[in-house]
Amino acid sequence: MNRIKYVILASVMISLTSLSAYGKEPxxxxxxxxxxxxxxxxxxxxxxxxxxxxxxxxxxxxxxxxxxxxxxxxxxxxxxxxxxxxxxxxxxxxxxxxxxxxxxxxxxxxxxxxxxxxxxxxxxxxxxxxxxxxxxxxxxxxxxxxxxxxxxxxxxxxxxxxxxxxxxxxxxxxxxxxxxxxxxxxxxxxxxxxxxxxxxxxxxxxxxxxxxxxxxxxxxxxxxxxxxxxxxxxxxxxxxxxxxxxxxxxxxxxxxxxxxxxxxxxxxxxxxxxxxxxxxxxxxxxxxxxxxxxxxxxxxxxxxxxxxxxxxxxxxxxxxxxxxxxxxxxxxxxxxxxxxxxxxxxxxxxxxxxxxxxxxxxxxxxxxxxxxxxxxxxxxxxxxKGEKGAKSPHKAIYGFRATGGLLSVRYKNWKLILPGKHWTGELTTPHLYDLSSDIGETINVAEQHPDVVKTIMRLAEDANKAIESNQPIEQ
Missing domain, CATH: 3.40.720.10 (Alkaline Phosphatase, subunit A)
Known part of the structure; x- marks a missing residue:
C-alpha cells in the first residue's frame, strides 16, 4: 500500500496548546x-x-x-x-x-x-x-x-x-x-x-x-x-x-x-x-x-x-x-x-x-x-478519569499470534481458550474460565455455560476474518 506518510501533520501549525480529548477548552x-x-x-x-x-x-x-x-x-x-x-x-x-x-x-x-x-x-x-x-x-x-x-x-x-x-x-x-x-x-x-x-x-x-x-x-x-x-x-x-x-x-x-x-x-x-x-x-x-x-x-x-x-x-x-x-x-x-x-x-x-x-x-x-x-x-x-459509568470500549480483547491466528478471547469476565495445538498442550474443545472467581484459569466451565462459549466463538470467528481481510474488528 502506497500512502502519504502521516507526518504530513507536521505541516500543521505547531502549538504548545491543544484541544482537550473532548475538543473544547484549550x-x-x-x-x-x-x-x-x-x-x-x-x-x-x-x-x-x-x-x-x-x-x-x-x-x-x-x-x-x-x-x-x-x-x-x-x-x-x-x-x-x-x-x-x-x-x-x-x-x-x-x-x-x-x-x-x-x-x-x-x-x-x-x-x-x-x-x-x-x-x-x-x-x-x-x-x-x-x-x-x-x-x-x-x-x-x-x-x-x-x-x-x-x-x-x-x-x-x-x-x-x-x-x-x-x-x-x-x-x-x-x-x-x-x-x-x-x-x-x-x-x-x-x-x-x-x-x-x-x-x-x-x-x-x-x-x-x-x-x-x-x-x-x-x-x-x-x-x-x-x-x-x-x-x-x-x-x-x-x-x-x-x-x-x-x-x-x-x-x-x-x-x-x-x-x-x-x-x-x-x-x-x-x-x-x-x-x-x-x-x-x-x-x-x-x-x-x-x-x-x-x-x-x-x-x-x-x-x-x-x-x-x-x-x-x-x-x-x-x-x-x-x-x-x-x-x-x-x-x-x-x-x-x-x-x-x-x-x-x-x-x-x-x-x-x-x-x-x-x-x-x-x-x-x-x-x-x-x-x-x-x-x-x-x-x-x-x-x-474515573468517569461514572465509563466502560471498556472493547467488546472483547483478543490474543492473536504475531502473524495471525487467534488463541484466546477476553469477553467481560470470561476468558475463552480456543481449541488447537500449542506448546502448553493440545485442546480439542474450547475451554472457558470465569475470571471473576478464577483469575488463575484453573477450572474449565465450558460445559456449564454453552451459550457463553457460543457467543465468544462467534466473536472469535469474526475477529479472525477481520484480521485476514484487514477490516476493523466490530466493537
Whole structure:
C-alpha cells in the first residue's frame, strides 16, 4: 500500500496548546512518560500483590493514580507486543499484514517506516520532543531504528540483552548455531560501544541518567512538551543490575532487577518534582508481556543465577511469557497517573489493551489518529478519569499470534481458550474460565455455560476474518 506518510501533520501549525480529548477548552499539552517494563509479571509489584519484591516507588505511583487490573499486552513476546503498542494495531496487522515476530541480531527486517505510523510521529507533529531510552527491539538496521520512527533522541540497545555472543545453543533462532555479536549500544543511529556483560550491568543506570537529562532539556532548553519511552532492560534476562544493588530482593536476581527498575522510577518521579512539572505529566507504567516462569537450561548455562527462573515462585496468573493463550503471558500490571485528571488511589478492572495508549495519547495531545489504516486502539480517557459509568470500549480483547491466528478471547469476565495445538498442550474443545472467581484459569466451565462459549466463538470467528481481510474488528 502506497500512502502519504502521516507526518504530513507536521505541516500543521505547531502549538504548545491543544484541544482537550473532548475538543473544547484549550489546555496545556501534558508531558507523557511511558515506562515500558520488560518481562515483568502481573503480580511482580508489591502494589499488585508481590510478597517477595518491594516496589515502593511504583506503590507511590499507584497511590497517586489508578491501577488497571485487566490491562492486556498485545502479545506474549517483545517485538510483536512493542510493535502493536507503538502503532495502535494488533500484531498481525503490522507491516501491511505481514506481522513481525521476535527479532534477532541476524534479522534483516523490522518495523517498516513506510507502512506504519507510530505514536512518536503523531506527538512530534504536535510539537512534542520525543525520546526513547533503553530497549527498542523493532529492528537493528539503520532504516528501522527509533529516529526513523519519530523519536528525536535514542540511546539504547536494539534487541534484548541476552542476544549476545554466549548464546550459541539455539540454532533454530541463530543460523547454523553461529554466535551473536557483542550487543551494541546505539546513540541515534551510531554504534558507540559493543557491550560485554559488565557493561550491560551498568546500562540501566546510564539509561536512567540520560532519560532524566532528556526531561531537563525538554523543559528548560526546548521549552516543549515531551514524550519519553523509558524501556528498561534489566528485568529481561540476564538479570544484571549495577554494582552494589545485588542481593537486595527476596526473589533472587530477578527480584533485584525489578527493585532496581523501581529505583529508576523513583529517580524519574523526583526529576519531575524538582522541575515542577509533576502535575502536568502523564506517567504510564506497563510491561511488554508476562514473566518467565519455566527454567531454561541455555540461559542458566550462559548466565548462572542471572538466568535462573525459579519454578517454585508462584504467580496468580496461569503460565507466562511466550504464549497468548493464558493470562500469564499477556495480562500485565498497569499504573497511570495524571494529577487533577486521574483520581488518586483508584482501581479500574475494565478490560483494556496496550494499543489503547496510542489512540488515547494522540487524543490528549490534540492529534488525529491515522484514518488510512485500521487502528485497533480506543480512547480510554473516560476510564482514566474515573468517569461514572465509563466502560471498556472493547467488546472483547483478543490474543492473536504475531502473524495471525487467534488463541484466546477476553469477553467481560470470561476468558475463552480456543481449541488447537500449542506448546502448553493440545485442546480439542474450547475451554472457558470465569475470571471473576478464577483469575488463575484453573477450572474449565465450558460445559456449564454453552451459550457463553457460543457467543465468544462467534466473536472469535469474526475477529479472525477481520484480521485476514484487514477490516476493523466490530466493537
Amino acid at each position: 489546555v496545556k499539552q501534558p508531558n507523557i512518560i511511558h515506562i515500558l517494563a520488560d518481562d515483568v509479571g502481573y503480580d511482580d509489584l508489591s502494589c499488585f500483590g508481590s510478597k517477595d519484591i518491594s516496589t515502593p516507588s511504583l506503590d507511590e505511583l499507584a497511590a497517586k493514580g489508578m491501577k488497571f487490573t485487566s490491562f492486556y499486552a498485545p502479545h506474549g513476546t517483545c517485538t510483536p507486543s512493542r510493535a502493536a503498542l507503538i502503532t495502535g494495531r494488533y500484531a498481525p496487522r503490522i507491516n501491511e499484514g505481514q506481522g513481525l515476530y521476535v527479532l534477532f541480531p541476524h534479522s534483516k527486517h523490522g518495523l517498516e517506516d513506510e507502512m506504519e505510523t507510530t505514536i512518536a510521529e503523531l506527538l512530534k507533529a504536535q510539537g512534542y520532543t520525543t525520546g526513547l531510552y533503553g530497549k527498542w527491539h523493532l529492528g537493528h538496521l539503520p532504516q528501522y531504528l527509533p529516529c526513523v520512527h519519530g523519536f528525536d533522541e535514542f540511546l539504547g540497545i536494539p534487541y534484548p540483552n541476552d542476544h549476545g555472543p554466549e548464546r550459541i545453543g539455539n540454532s533454530g533462532w541463530r543460523p547454523n548455531g553461529v554466535s551473536d555479536p557483542a550487543i551494541p549500544l546505539i546513540e541515534q543511529a551510531q554504534v558507540i560501544k559493543r557491550c560485554d556483560n559488565n557493561d550491560l550491568a551498568e546500562l540501566p543506570a546510564l539509561f536512567t541518567r540520560e532519560a532524566c537529562k532528556f526531561i531537563y532539556r525538554s523543559v528548560k532548553e526546548d521549552k516543549k512538551p515531551f514524550y519519553l519511552q523509558y524501556a528498561n532492560i534489566e528485568t529481561h534476562t540476564p538479570w544484571f543490575v549495577p554494582k552494589g544493588f545485588e542481593g537486595q530482593s527476596k526473589a533472587a536476581a530477578f527480584g533485584d532487577a525489578v527493585e532496581y527498575l523501581d529505583r529508576s522510577v523513583g529517580i524519574i518521579m523526583n526529576t519531575l518534582k524538582r522541575l515542577g512539572i509533576e502535575n502536568n505529566t502523564i506517567i504510564v507504567f506497563s510491561s511488554d508481556n508476562g514473566p518467565l516462569v519455566h527454567r531454561d537450561e541455555e540461559l542458566e548455562n550462559c548466565y548462572g543465577k542471572f538466568g535462573f527462573t525459579n519454578p517454585e515462585r508462584k504467580h496468580v496468573l496461569r503460565e507466562g511469557k511466550y504464549q497468548e493463550r493464558y493470562d500469564g503471558g499477556i495480562r500485565v500490571s498497569c499504573i497511570m497517573t495524571w494529577p487533577g485528571n486521574i483520581p488518586a488511589g483508584a482501581t479500574c478492572d475494565e478490560p483494556i489493551a496496550a494499543m489503547d495508549l496510542f489512540t488515547t495519547m494522540a487524543r490528549i495531545a490534540g492529534a488525529d489518529v491515522p484514518d488510512d489504516r485500521v487502528i485497533d486502539g480506543k480512547n480510554i480517557l473516560p476510564l482514566m
